[in-house]
Amino acid sequence: MSVSDDQGGGECAGAAANCQRLRENAEFHAERCAEAGLISGPALTSATAVGLVIYLWRNSPVEDMHAKPRGPSDAVMFAESTALHDRAIEALTAPNRADALLDFEEHLLDRTRPWAGASGKTLNDFGYGSLTAYRKHVKARTDVLISISKHTCVREPLQVLLVGTALLSGRDHKGMPMWPTIVDRIRILLDDPAHPAWRDPDRGQEALAAQPPEAAPLDELAATLLIKPYTLPIAVLEWLSEHLLHCAGPPYTLYWRREKG
DSSP, rough: OOOOOOOOOOOSOOOHHHHHHHHHHHTTTTHHHHTTTSHHHHHHHHHHHHHHHIIIIIITTHHHHSSSTTSSOOHHHHHHHHHHHHHHHHHSSSSSSHHHHHHHHHHHHHHSSSTTTTTTTTTTHOOOHHHHHHHHHHHHHHHHHHHTTTTOOSSHHHHHHHHHHHHHTTTTTTTTTTTHHHHHHHHHHOOTTTTTSSHHHHHHHHHOOOOOOOHHHHHHHHHHHHHHHGGGHHHHHHHHHHHHTTTTTTOOOOOOOHHHO
């Protein structure tokens, strides 16, 4: 996939409302991608995959499941979303994208598939009361994506839609240019529990004191977190989620922005 807001040729057979939406997004697509550091084919594919996971899975009745006592924890949401990102890349780079999107839909709707970081728990375990709404959401959104992929009013219509989604809701997610920076900040913070970004030195000490024995040495932990975080032991995922992998946590604070100047 390439960054371009060039319009396609000829009349588009797609829905007029979607044409208008795609053209509006495409007008600033190249500029937004450049500002976000999405300047290569692999980076764009990765960001499109982030948007696909958000569009189909994250911004869905999964959030209702997440809010319930029996629902997926923060750690499970993080692990499953990063595992789905890899599957999303496969779907977007498949020779037949429509079939691949339907396969991805089937993967999301599989009620017996264990979720990443979930100790074997499945959609059936997490989704009580939300399964019907979730199924309708995923199938409807997949249909929209397959339809949009056929548009010729802009180049790379899925990229235009889904990168916009990623930039709006997932700039710090694994798969985006910011993720290596987040991982490096986590490494810095764990190496220095008195670092100013903790705001309170006790928070850093508490994080280190709670570190589970399953945690690998810091450099190894950071390397796994960078590429395949969903493969980390469940205890480690829960620990990172508790102390570092939440939006108000030290890697995401304004401290780093102020330091950058």
